Amino acid sequence: MTLTDIEPFTVQRPAAGQDPSAEVPPAGHFIGGSFVPGSGADTIDVVDPATENVIAQVPAGTAADVDAAVEAALAAQKSWGATTPKERSEVLARIANIIEANRESLELLESANTGKPRAVVEDDVSSTIDTFRFMAGACRTLTSLAGGDYATGHTSVILREAVGVVGVITPWNYPLLMAAWKVAPILAAGNSVVLKPSEQTPLSTLKLAELVAGQIPDGIFNVVTGHGRTVGQRLAEHPAIALVALTGSVVSGQAVAETAARTVKRVHLELGGKAPVVVFPDADLAAAAAGVRNAGFWNAGQDCGAACRVLVHESVAEEFTRLLVQEVSTLAVGAPGAGDGVEIGPMISRPHFERVRAALAEAKAAGLHAAIGGNVLQGPGYFIEPTVFSNVPAGADIASHEIFGPVVTVETFGSTEEAITRANETPYGLSASVWTRDSALSLNVPKALDFGTVWVNSHLVLACEVPWGGFKGSGYGRDLSLYALDDFSRTKHVMINHGA
Structure with a gap:
């Protein structure tokens, strides 16, 4: 084949596009287990990039909306963090089953919001299901240094604990899958979540919230829509958020890390x-x-x-x-x-x-x-x-x-x-x-x-069993695998003096 043999590229278009309007989730933030209106009047248009048509509007969240979500997440995390790995595993498996049962509506919504071809959205949803199922099993297999007497007359025990409330900022290129990469290990470790999806592609994350409402403990998963300069900024600076995790650009990662440093909170970055x-x-x-x-x-x-x-x-x-x-x-x-x-x-x-x-x-x-x-x-x-x-x-x-x-x-x-x-x-x-x-x-x-x-x-x-993450300007922290559970938990050393 020579260059002269190559046919020019053209855009294939459907005779009539599928209407995603029936799948669009309720307008509002998802806080404490239900959809609530935003505290402000501003909204953001959600555009289908294949047609340039507006397919929905979502609230432009405010700092007050983030504060309300964090309050709900804090209240829920106290009991969620006290659950056993078996109980958390069952909730994650339930989420996976809900996604699988509703995969067609999620695929339609994701395609409309991102312009992705069928093969890509099918892979995204399948991988999302697999991520929750893997973490459902992984949270029951965590190991630490064996308890023992490492100092004379003292017995040491290593505890693995939740960090608390985790703020999450997800990108527009894989809205549902990147939410799963963060939410699954965060919940598996016993934390609660306040998530800001990209303002360009919030619909599949909001749809997931709609689907799991009433099926998982209220308040452990919260979604606040809006712009990074407002919602993302508040997540990074909020004193009650213990860790902020972002998948996005280097510029976004730098801004989050700089802001998070003021409250010395941990940061998990997967960048460019x-x-x-x-x-x-x-x-x-x-x-x-x-x-x-x-x-x-x-x-x-x-x-x-x-x-x-x-x-x-x-x-x-x-x-x-x-x-x-x-x-x-x-x-x-x-x-x-x-x-x-x-x-x-x-x-x-x-x-x-x-x-x-x-x-x-x-x-x-x-x-x-x-x-x-x-x-x-x-x-x-x-x-x-x-x-x-x-x-x-x-x-x-x-x-x-x-x-x-x-x-x-x-x-x-x-x-x-x-x-x-x-x-x-x-x-x-x-x-x-x-x-x-x-x-x-x-x-x-x-x-x-x-x-x-x-x-x-x-x-x-x-594969869910192996880690994903970078060096240098690509950030730090690992998604997927047991390493993600390490990143979203903390270790505590308890030493008991029994020699006195």
Whole structure:
């Protein structure tokens, strides 16, 4: 296949879109087990990014709304924190069952709110269910240092306790799933939650609240909608919140950490990424190209672990780029209701669409070559062509900064040492992948890469049993696995003097 053989990208659109209005949850904040009106009059439009239509309005929360939610969470946590792991496990399993029983309505709402294709929302909901089920079991398996006499005449016991009320701020790219990644281990550890969803994508989180109302103890799960500068700020500064957990941008993480420091509260941050994909000359190039197609463009590239920066050995760069362009040319762009074949949806919002468009324009102005794509798509909705920039020079801005769209860059390297150095140059440290058949490289290179997750011959494969989180500018703390339960609990040492 040559570039002249590639058909131009077009946006597939449904003949008639599904109406999500019947699934829209009640307007209001979810506090103490029920929906309540906001204390202010301002509202926020929730927009379908595939059509640009307003599909709902939610309250623009205030500090007073956060205070009310924290009060409810504090009251509920006292009894919730005293429950046994078995009792908490049963509640988490109940949440998983409720989600599974209502997955179609959650998928419809998530698609309408985010523009995600069917395959992506189905995976999101399935992973959400699995997260709650895993944590339902994990909370019954926690272990600590064995009790014993570590000082003469004194017996030590290590207790694992809840931290209290946890403030959570979730992003727009995986609204329901990122809520689950936080809420499940937080509840499993015996804490209560006050959650602020992204003002752009609050609907699936509010729907979850509607579904679990009356099915779980009132007050352990609270949702306050609104802007980060108001609701997020109050969560970070509230003296009764013991820990604040955020998935979002580096700028948001910095603001939360700075504010939280004033009350010396713990912070759990999962921030941005610019994942390098290091392709060695012995790699299966076809598999690597297919891997980048899937992991670079999943959720339209709006993923902090996306395989967006390829570093390929100079001896195979031309062949790899040809294979990658061929793979990317088969991606189908469209609105969620256009059919199961759609793989690439829109950018989440007009401002984000403009940011990605500006990045493409800047790359072209710098003389970079788009081997495929590189343009916006006309019509309603915030659609960008799947794009691959080839022969990108070291240090290029588009290969250094997180674009968060369907854009992959391809650079070359000449030696293993150069590949490692270049891969580590990014200020982020969330994830990376290595593609090679060489067993020594597959063991040694991941050790040298400064990223929290390194895949070998795959990319963006996740499991609830293993941790997810980054280094450097990508934040600290771990989601998923038993490590998340560690992060959302605290240890207490009790030493009993029996030698007197």
